[in-house]
Amino acid sequence: MQNNWQHNARNTLKGASRCNDFFQSDQFEDQHFPIKIPLEFANLIDKNNPDDPLLKQVINAQARLGNSEFSLSPLDDESNAPVEGLIHKYPNRVLLITSRVCAIHCQYCFRQNFDYSGHDAMSNWLAIEDYIRSHQSVNEVILSGGDPLSLSDEKLEKLIKNIENIKHVKLLRIHSRSVVVTPSRITDKLVKILSKTALKVVLVTHINHENEISEAFIKNIGNFDNVTLLNQSVLLAGVNDDSNTLERLSLKLFDVGILPYYLHMLDKVKGAEHFLVSDEYATQLHQNLKKNLSGYLVPKLVRDENLAAKTWV
Numbered sequence: 001m002q003n004n005w006q007h008n009a010r011n012t013l014k015g016a017s018r019c020n021d022f023f024q025s026d027q028f029e030d031q032h033f034p035i036k037i038p039l040e041f042a043n044l045i046d047k048n049n050p051d052d053p054l055l056k057q058v059i060n061a062q063a064r065l066g067n068s069e070f071s072l073s074p075l076d077d078e079s080n081a082p083v084e085g086l087i088h089k090y091p092n093r094v095l096l097i098t099s100r101v102c103a104i105h106c107q108y109c110f111r112q113n114f115d116y117s118g119h120d121a122m123s124n125w126l127a128i129e130d131y132i133r134s135h136q137s138v139n140e141v142i143l144s145g146g147d148p149l150s151l152s153d154e155k156l157e158k159l160i161k162n163i164e165n166i167k168h169v170k171l172l173r174i175h176s177r178s179v180v181v182t183p184s185r186i187t188d189k190l191v192k193i194l195s196k197t198a199l200k201v202v203l204v205t206h207i208n209h210e211n212e213i214s215e216a217f218i219k220n221i222g223n224f225d226n227v228t229l230l231n232q233s234v235l236l237a238g239v240n241d242d243s244n245t246l247e248r249l250s251l252k253l254f255d256v257g258i259l260p261y262y263l264h265m266l267d268k269v270k271g272a273e274h275f276l277v278s279d280e281y282a283t284q285l286h287q288n289l290k291k292n293l294s295g296y297l298v299p300k301l302v303r304d305e306n307l308a309a310k311t312w313v
């Protein structure tokens with residue numbers, strides 16, 4: 001199974017020419033944030049629909065609106081990194097940059113310009129461990145990236161064991177888009193590692209549209225035991241910015257055992273201007289969700305600000 005996901009991770013669509021051919025499109029360009037689309041995700045896209053909501057997340061020949069509110073690094077992660085590879089913004093939790101690699105390149109990604117050089121929690125573990133041990137208020141470690149599940153199962157297991165050894169850390173949160181765009185990443189070994197650790201594990205899937213939820217994903221995500229499954233989405237113009245789409249996503253997530261958790265306003269990163277949804281419209285969409293769904297199916301509408309994730313409504 002593991003070889004299968006590693007093979008699939010290498011078997012991606014890259015480069016404008018190949019992508020334009022594959023999707024019979026002229027919307028791909030070779031730009032600073034290179035195109036990367038795993039075949040498991042590409043095969044879910046309707047090639048006859050130029051407005052396919054999955055296709056729109058990876059197309060990069062966007063209108064350049066030149067909005068001055070958009071910056072290269074909207075969350076300024078770099079200035080909240082007391083140790084290389086570790087970001088500390090909130091008293092009880094730290095975030096580790098475990099990998100610079102992602103299974104897919106999402107064109108709305110707020111880290112698309114992030115300078116990963118030096119930020120490698122894996123090679124800087126000893127300094128990170130010292131930092132966490134000296135901050136007793138930290139009870140949760142969040143694995144981020146890139147995508148932490150681009151690490152091999154062996155590396156992940158070692159990292160999790162190291163975290164387990166810090167007694168005041170009780171919670172492990174893993175944010176991953178790999179699990180849905182390459183469901184073969186949910187190997188038997190990964191399931192075992194996350195289900196057996198002494199830490200309480202929360203796996204936050206990053207799913208924006210119900211069409212991303214494939215049969216393979218449903219089958220594999222159902223294998224986790226003792227793992228809390230939450231989802232966060234980004235509210236993206238042209239992808240999921242209507243009430244019906246968001247309602248269907250919440251219902252589908254719940255159907256496969258995942259609770260909708262956050263609906264993020266777009267982080268204003270240069271290159272993603274065309275995905276922006278206005279505050280007014282986002283509020284209206286969220287009101288509709290509250291009207292039409294039970295409370296536990298309504299994700300919190302939030303915006304990341306420099307030092308805090310703020311609930312929007």
Ligand code: SF4
Binds near residue numbers: 104106145146
């Ligand atoms: S998977 Fe996450 S970190 Fe990677 S490109 Fe997509 S949004 Fe960015």
